[in-house]
Amino acid sequence: xxxxxxVSRLRQSFGSLVASQAFAGILLIAIAVLAIxxxxxxxxxxxxxxxxxxxxxxxxxxxxxxHLWINDALMAVFFFVxxxxxxxxxxxxxxxxxxxxxxxxxxxxxxxxxxxxVYFALAGGxxxxxxxxxxPAATDIAFAIGVIALLGKRVxxxxxxxxxxxxxxxxxxxxxxxxxxxxxxxxxxxxxxxMIATGGLIVLNRLGSGKAWLYALGSVALWFCVLxxxxxxxxxGVVAALTIPTRAKDGSExxxxxxxxxxxxxxxxxxxxFGFANAGVTLADLPEGAAFAPLTLAIxxxxxxxxxxxxxxxxxxxxxxxxxxRPRGASWRQxxxxxxxxxxxxxxxxxxxxxxxxxxxxxxxxxxxxVLGGSLVSAVLGYLILRFAPPxxxxx
Numbered sequence: 001x002x003x004x005x006x007v008s009r010l011r012q013s014f015g016s017l018v019a020s021q022a023f024a025g026i027l028l029i030a031i032a033v034l035a036i037x038x039x040x041x042x043x044x045x046x047x048x049x050x051x052x053x054x055x056x057x058x059x060x061x062x063x064x065x066x067h068l069w070i071n072d073a074l075m076a077v078f079f080f081v082x083x084x085x086x087x088x089x090x091x092x093x094x095x096x097x098x099x100x101x102x103x104x105x106x107x108x109x110x111x112x113x114x115x116x117x118v119y120f121a122l123a124g125g126x127x128x129x130x131x132x133x134x135x136p137a138a139t140d141i142a143f144a145i146g147v148i149a150l151l152g153k154r155v156x157x158x159x160x161x162x163x164x165x166x167x168x169x170x171x172x173x174x175x176x177x178x179x180x181x182x183x184x185x186x187x188x189x190x191x192x193x194x195m196i197a198t199g200g201l202i203v204l205n206r207l208g209s210g211k212a213w214l215y216a217l218g219s220v221a222l223w224f225c226v227l228x229x230x231x232x233x234x235x236x237g238v239v240a241a242l243t244i245p246t247r248a249k250d251g252s253e254x255x256x257x258x259x260x261x262x263x264x265x266x267x268x269x270x271x272x273x274f275g276f277a278n279a280g281v282t283l284a285d286l287p288e289g290a291a292f293a294p295l296t297l298a299i300x301x302x303x304x305x306x307x308x309x310x311x312x313x314x315x316x317x318x319x320x321x322x323x324x325x326r327p328r329g330a331s332w333r334q335x336x337x338x339x340x341x342x343x344x345x346x347x348x349x350x351x352x353x354x355x356x357x358x359x360x361x362x363x364x365x366x367x368x369x370x371v372l373g374g375s376l377v378s379a380v381l382g383y384l385i386l387r388f389a390p391p392x393x394x395x396x
Contacts, residue, residue: 024267025146028346029379031272032279032372039280051277062227070277071354074270076223076237078347081266082171083241084259091246094165101169103324104162107311108169111342112137112177114310115302123298128363131356132295134177135367136302136374138348141167142271144341147379151386155338156329163338166311174348175238182355183231190229194236197222201243210248212258215240232355271347278350281368290366291373299349299370304377307343312336331392337385343378345371 038047051067063069089095094104115136123129144163148155201218209215219240226236244255290296315335319326326335353367 023146024142024271025144025149027268027272028140028143028146028275031275032346035276035278035280036372039282040284044282047280048282060224060227067277070274071351072227072233073223075274075351076234077262078266078270078274079175079234079237080219080241081237081259081262082175083238084244084255084262086168086172086238087242087244088246088255088259089165089168094161095168099324101165103315103318103326104165105169106318106324107162107314108166108173110310110314111139111166111170111307111339112173112310114313115306118302118306118309119298121298122301123294126294128360129295129298131181132299132353132363132367134174134181135349135353135356135371136299136306136343136345137170137177138174138345138352139167139170139307139342140344140346140348140375141171142267143344143346143375143379144382147341147344147383148338148386151383154389154391155334155386156327156392158327159330159334159338162327162330163341166342170342171348174352175235178232178352178355179235182352186230187228190225191231194222194225194229194231197225198239198243201240205243205245208245208249210245210250210252210254212254215244215254215258218243234351274347275350278354279346279368279372281365281372285362286365286369287362290369293366295363295366296370296373299345299353299367300374300377303343303345303349303371303374304340304381307378308336308339311342312339315339329392331389333389334386334392337382337389339382340378340385341382343382344375346375349375 035047038044051070052065054064055066058064058069063072086095095101112134116133119133119136120130123132141164144167145160148160148163197218201215201222204211204214204218219236222240223233223236226239227233244258246255247253287293312335315326316332318324326332330338349371350368353371354364357363357367
């Protein structure tokens with residue numbers, strides 16, 4: 001009987017963990033560790049062939065290996081969900097109220113600008129590295145919220161909400177950066193076709209259609225056109241998401257239905273698969289001293305130092321000047337800890353790293369090293385700061 005009770009308690013604990021936000025972060029950590037372990041084991045060759053070897057058959061010629069299908073197709077779904085989340089927040093969430101969004105928007109902008117400046121200071125003068133400036137500017141919300149969830153009640157709810165809002169604005173910034181700075185070789189005919197597909201989705205919206213399959217069909221058509229246009233295919237996911245109505249004429253809520261239907265696929269399949277395919281750094285293939293190479297150090301410093309400096313200083317200045325108050329119920333040390341956690345880049349940073357140096361595999365590997373190292377330091381340091389930060393004392 002005691003053994004049965006112990007097993008039952010274990011199952012209940014695991015079920016609670018899976019249902020919590022913490023599981024997403026823990027899953028990504030485990031995936032990253034697994035990818036690095038395999039990439040530095042006798043299975044390294046199999047690992048690289050699995051993702052980079054040519055497929056025996058593919059319905060789309062541009063996607064000739066599994067890595068491209070993950071980064072250009074599945075990640076379009078990831079960005080589609082991000083787009084749905086952004087639209088919901090802008091219509092009825094934290095980004096709908098100008099007073100509420102003022103501080104998160106300021107913090108997110110500063111949290112992207114300062115890491116970029118740190119990167120330029122350390123690597124901007126090195127030939128061929130300037131394109132990597134946006135790598136440390138991103139925040140991985142799954143990792144950050146996962147660490148926050150592990151801390152339980154030690155983090156005030158308003159600070160959690162603030163961190164989530166900053167990450168959402170950060171995602172908007174990352175999408176704009178990818179669209180403006182990591183696009184080349186534009187094909188006007190395919191861009192025109194993408195505009196027609198977008199127009200069709202907008203017409204569906206204006207007609208008040210609540211048929212999800214029509215939006216899905218239009219979104220796939222848009223993605224296919226963008227894939228061949230020279231603009232990165234994932235941008236299609238965001239554009240398509242912004243055309244989904246929050247409420248249709250028949251009273252249904254297509255945006256919420258699609259978001260709820262896809263969010264678990266995002267968290268438990270797409271993002272972990274992306275992490276597994278992209279986090280595997282084969283250390284033996286890196287030149288001696290790669291851990292201290294300008295690219296590696298610039299990315300790591302941007303994530304660890306730039307992120308916290310940009311976000312924390314912007315909150316401090318905004319609060320002191322009366323532009324926007326700091327998150328309610330949070331001490332300055334807790335705000336500092338949350339700012340440090342924003343230095344966890346992972347998913348978006350790895351993605352931008354691959355876009356920045358598409359023809360230089362060695363630089364991509366160094367970028368991975370910087371992202372993984374900077375994210376790990378930010379996660380551990382942020383956790384420790386929040387773990388031992390005293391709560392804000394109520395004024396007598």
